[in-house]
Amino acid sequence: MSADPDLPVAIGLDIGGTHLRAARVDADGVIQSELWRPTRRGSEDVLADSLELIAELRTARTAGVGVGIPGQVDAQRRNVLSGGYVDLSALPFAGRVQEATGLPVAIENDAAMALLAEKSIGAAQTYANVVLLTVGTGIGGAVLEQGQLLRGRGTAGQLGHLVTDPAGPVCLCGRRGCLETFSSGSSLARHVAEAGLPPGTRIEDLLDRMPEPVATAVVTAWAGPLRQAIDSLVAALNPDLVLLGGGLGHQAVSALQRLPEPVRSWYDAPIRPAALGPEAGVIGAGLAALRFTRAERKIVVLVNGVPASGKSTVARQLGDALGWPVLSLDTVKQPFLDALPPGDRSFNRTLGRASYRAMFDVIRDAPAGSSFVLDAWFGFQPVERLAEAVKAAGVDGCAELWCEAPPEEIGRRYAERAERRGAGHPGLEYVPELIDLAHRAGPTGLLPMRRQDTTKDLDLPAVLSWARDALRTPLQFFS
Template structure:
């Protein structure tokens, strides 16, 4: 095991990590601008997580980090350049410590367990208060002399805002969360407006909001195009707290140069990426040294240690051609997703695949079964959906109607990868539990044997309280107790998944 630590401007996160990147225990503390205070809190978290099985500690640090020397060169809100972080924590904990830029840690995690599983060459932008970056070639983090991959400092406007790096017009000054706040204020809107509200106003045709989102997204697109031309990656990931929103905003900012193209996807691991990657890098460095010397290494990480492969990764030889897209119409039973799915398919002309559409003919022919049989058939139908998608022509867009929470998230990611689905948009259908119960009860006489009966209704009500969308890429919320605004929904889809 290892302890992974992610230092942020708001929170300090730490977790005990298994050799496959599983989080075994996690804790967090508030961050602070005082480096000594941060060091003390990190030491306390390590003490709480440490066990005899912990072999090493990894720390993701914002700013410029010389990972080979174990030195912080610069930082932002939490500037640890004045603190011998690795040496002092090692002395406190009695375990070897490695440090690296927090974005490198996040990319390590995404390669092992997230959106970059099965890909070899990846560029990652992390969109938050600022913009960070990381690059992997042949699944190894690119470090250059020391601090390669600072993608937030790609210049997109030579006459733009002064950046903290000393230059003007870095993409961090135009497309970070801080920059989005400036765009909002300059447009005359209040700082309390949320990103989701911006997208809702944009979908309703508000020109002012479209201008804000364009000013935020188009420089980011230029930076992505530059990075793609430089590194020719398999995949560009957008992580950080605003990565999903940035991915959504890019729907109206297509790639500028046809020569330089790569699929752009949101990262999957969210706030967990930093601690997972830090733990995995610590284990990779420790394992590399132990294998060659028989002794545990101290501080300096392996120069080119690859991220451990996910046990669920898809071998490269089996990857489908990545050019299909899917609208995931998501919601628990009786949430109205079938009505929404049919409406989308009719208006957009995209083929519709529904879990029950595939499953019910088998129930009819086989004569039904118990609930466990229904679940087994549901899993097979789920696999059948993605097999059909994977056989479709290049460029196909499918509408998929299912409750995606009934299977593990990683299984969906594996299916999408095998089917060559490079981009998804999610429609989240929901209603209060008592409404769902009424709908479900009213349809009991129409449901085939094998589907859960009236005894399922209390379980359905409880499920409604805790069910959540996947939040995998762009998200459109549909309250199915209200008339469904198909015009707004299809307009959103045309910009989110343009043909």
């Protein structure tokens, strides 16, 4: 359970073709309690079962409900547009749940919920571009591009409906030969029956029997189209990572490893099992509900440090991992230094203060729910200015990542880059002053803070875990 018993929790629902799962989830993605029952096919039956599970799991701290639904889901409008093995498209599902419970309800495609969980606490934490295929009764999919769900016109990610054989079996979507008709759990049962094997034969049983011809044929018929689809997705999307999740994700990875070695090509990405298994859907749904309930918050991580402390590299890595835009004081300031006549240090600092204000004005004017990584040396003016700027920008979740290195190393870095720095920046004569500053400088002392030694690799999972904890509670000292 969460370390703080007063923090809100949410109920995540994952409506699968075989099981309806529900869990009470905290902000760390920890399942506090979980229930499940077989999925009934009628939409009203699914709604009734969902409401019963919510009622059993609900506590006084329950802040909302998240629901992962198979098929096409318009998350913004909270509409189910099409269904598959469970069709809820004729039902205003989110509205009915909200009306019955009085809780805010977030809905999303079930695979997208699973990918949210993997990105938050699972195998995708340190990656910005990820493809997830969930292999269960059917096959779902979701894609992260630069840390954000790829939505297209609203419902992108229906990866189970990539056609791998136009002459293949008819799919629930109406087309022939979709990946789901070859490589899902339900299609495995068909392959097994066609091979004359006993009903209930599992993929693990078949892998154990390889290289027997019958077992090899069934594994190839089941996993071969999946390999084909993954190769196409890698060529089209160039992801950092392909994850296989759902109830058969681990088995699918094992089956792919037993296929003949794929032909070497230009396109490649690691294929790994999702870390959270069948629980990914309910965890992601719970986390989505908690995010939905705090969607009005603006959240900022300050990556702070003296010049040449390595903060810009850290900020870029953190921004990529979180999928948040990075606002850099130097990036804002440099075009003015390039365009205006050369000035002295005083002029440079004046532009720095103006750029500082510009960064926070961007945050102020951003829509509610926006999140940013800020890259700057925040100690060049009084911390009271920072407090005022954060408050004026409407930020209520803020944390500081303090970047440091031995002062002599900072001086060496600055000297090494001095000739490459843009117009208006101090030259080599600044190095002794910078080394002295690095001896004296420290974090703001205003915010939840973590130190980062930039002579060492960034431990992204640890930093992301810290950021989740640090940003969870609204700021008090700015109120």
